[in-house]
Amino acid sequence: MSATWRNWGGNVVAHPRVVTDTSTVEGVVGAVRSAAGRGLRLRVAGTGHSFTPLVATDGVLLRLDGLTGVLVVDRDRMRVCVAAGTPLHRLNPALQALGLALPNLGDIDRQTISGAISTGTHGTGVRLQGIAAAVCGLVLVLADGSLLRCSAEESPEVFEAARVGLGALGVVVEVELQCVAAFRLHARESGESFSAVLEGIHDLADAHDHVDMHWFPHTDRVLLKRNDRVAPGEGPGPLPGWRRRLDDDLLANRLYEGVNRVLTRAPAATARVNRLSARVLGAREYTDDSWRVFCSSREVRFVESEYAVPRASVVPVLEELRAWFERSGEPVPFPVEVRFVGADDVWLSTAYERDNAYVAVHQYHRMDPSRLFAAFEAIVAEHEGRPHWGKVHTLGAERLQALYPRFDDYRAVRDRLDPTRLFTNAHVAHLLDA
Numbered sequence: 001m002s003a004t005w006r007n008w009g010g011n012v013v014a015h016p017r018v019v020t021d022t023s024t025v026e027g028v029v030g031a032v033r034s035a036a037g038r039g040l041r042l043r044v045a046g047t048g049h050s051f052t053p054l055v056a057t058d059g060v061l062l063r064l065d066g067l068t069g070v071l072v073v074d075r076d077r078m079r080v081c082v083a084a085g086t087p088l089h090r091l092n093p094a095l096q097a098l099g100l101a102l103p104n105l106g107d108i109d110r111q112t113i114s115g116a117i118s119t120g121t122h123g124t125g126v127r128l129q130g131i132a133a134a135v136c137g138l139v140l141v142l143a144d145g146s147l148l149r150c151s152a153e154e155s156p157e158v159f160e161a162a163r164v165g166l167g168a169l170g171v172v173v174e175v176e177l178q179c180v181a182a183f184r185l186h187a188r189e190s191g192e193s194f195s196a197v198l199e200g201i202h203d204l205a206d207a208h209d210h211v212d213m214h215w216f217p218h219t220d221r222v223l224l225k226r227n228d229r230v231a232p233g234e235g236p237g238p239l240p241g242w243r244r245r246l247d248d249d250l251l252a253n254r255l256y257e258g259v260n261r262v263l264t265r266a267p268a269a270t271a272r273v274n275r276l277s278a279r280v281l282g283a284r285e286y287t288d289d290s291w292r293v294f295c296s297s298r299e300v301r302f303v304e305s306e307y308a309v310p311r312a313s314v315v316p317v318l319e320e321l322r323a324w325f326e327r328s329g330e331p332v333p334f335p336v337e338v339r340f341v342g343a344d345d346v347w348l349s350t351a352y353e354r355d356n357a358y359v360a361v362h363q364y365h366r367m368d369p370s371r372l373f374a375a376f377e378a379i380v381a382e383h384e385g386r387p388h389w390g391k392v393h394t395l396g397a398e399r400l401q402a403l404y405p406r407f408d409d410y411r412a413v414r415d416r417l418d419p420t421r422l423f424t425n426a427h428v429a430h431l432l433d434a
């Protein structure tokens with residue numbers, strides 16, 4: 001009997017024939033050889049925080065939950081090698097203990113490092129890049145069970161393809177990361193008028209290290225988060241424990257879950273409730289270690305679609321989205337998130353050679369997201385939108401080839417490394433095979 005696997009959002013369910021857990025590289029090699037020998041396909045699962053069916057398989061599902069930890073530290077170059085299954089919530093404090101940090105992070109820390117880079121996970125900051133841009137070396141187990149080490153100097157083409165690799169080139173077992181010295185962030189969060197913020201959005205993005213906006217649909221309210229690096233001792237203190245628990249645990253999670261459940265039955269109240277939500281998540285200001293500011297706990301389940309658009313398109317995209325909400329009245333309790341990330345050189349990164357704004361729409365998991373996602377996708381299609389690989393979208397190989405200048409180079413590496421397509425599934429084939 002096959003097992004059942006579900007992603008975090010609950011929108012992807014799979015029934016793998018075999019689930020293999022391993023905590024060693026030899027175990028990975030064994031699982032790959034065994035799958036190939038039995039004619040089964042193999043997909044690696046991180047913590048299942050992707051909303052796209054990247055992990056789904058009816059063959060072998062390989063879990064690396066035990067393949068964790070910091071393996072090597074190069075203090076002079078501020079680099080670390082970590083085992084691929086290491087979750088960010090364990091990596092961040094381990095780096096802190098070494099006086100190091102990742103330069104930028106997304107808004108949660110539950111993902112594995114290999115899962116995060118494989119889909120191009122990013123945070124926000126016009127002068128910063130996504131997590132994969134901090135990768136300076138990888139070790140992969142290939143389809144024939146051999147090990148390959150790659151970096152800008154060693155097998156550079158594989159390195160460029162595998163930093164955001166979609167799990168389609170091999171199993172990543174080790175990740176080398178370029179860190180920075182541990183730093184603190186001064187966080188300022190406030191409720192603002194969305195229209196006023198839109199008017200000055202580019203100045204705002206340039207003026208702060210990290211800008212993150214949560215606009216509540218059907219309202220003119222936005223929760224604006226501005227985080228700036230400060231020297232030790234500068235800025236106000238950290239949030240008291242009770243305030244963090246009140247904001248994150250009670251308001252953002254427990255109460256919010258209740259609100260969403262009510263709106264599922266009474267969607268007509270969405271606009272009124274959104275105005276209230278925007279007010280409740282009020283102003284706060286504090287300073288803390290970077291990773292404690294970047295990441296918070298997200299317990300209320302939702303599904304999400306996120307697209308990167310050229311930075312210059314952010315206002316038109318948001319205006320068009322606002323007009324669609326007004327026209328359709330679609331009940332969407334979750335805020336639309338807006339972030340900014342600078343260009344990088346990672347072949348399948350959404351920020352490949354392009355300064356981007358990221359616009360993300362979310363829907364509560366018990367509500368139907370299809371109209372929202374379809375309307376959003378139609379809007380960003382007019383702005384060369386590149387979908388986040390881990391968030392719901394419908395684009396296939398033909399469109400993706402037009403959006404990614406190095407798409408065919410990536411596919412050539414894949415043809416070489418995995419000619420028999422051991423590491424594929426229906427979704428990966430839709431993305432990559434013309």
Ligand SMILES: Cc1cc2nc3c(=O)[nH]c(=O)nc-3n(C[C@H](O)[C@H](O)[C@H](O)COP(=O)(O)OP(=O)(O)OC[C@H]3O[C@@H](n4cnc5c(N)ncnc54)[C@H](O)[C@@H]3O)c2cc1C
Nearest residue numbers: 046047048049050106107111112115118121122167172390
């Ligand atoms: C609540 C929430 C908040 C989020 N916030 C952000 C955010 O702020 N910014 C952002 O960009 N994204 C965000 N995401 C998306 C998330 O970061 C990505 O989907 C990420 O890929 C999830 O990592 P994971 O460990 O769960 O990997 P999974 O979703 O389990 O897997 C993702 C991909 O990685 C592959 N993979 C995993 N490990 C390996 C390996 N060792 N070797 C080869 N392939 C591997 C899998 O096969 C799959 O293709 C969020 C998601 C959720 C649910």
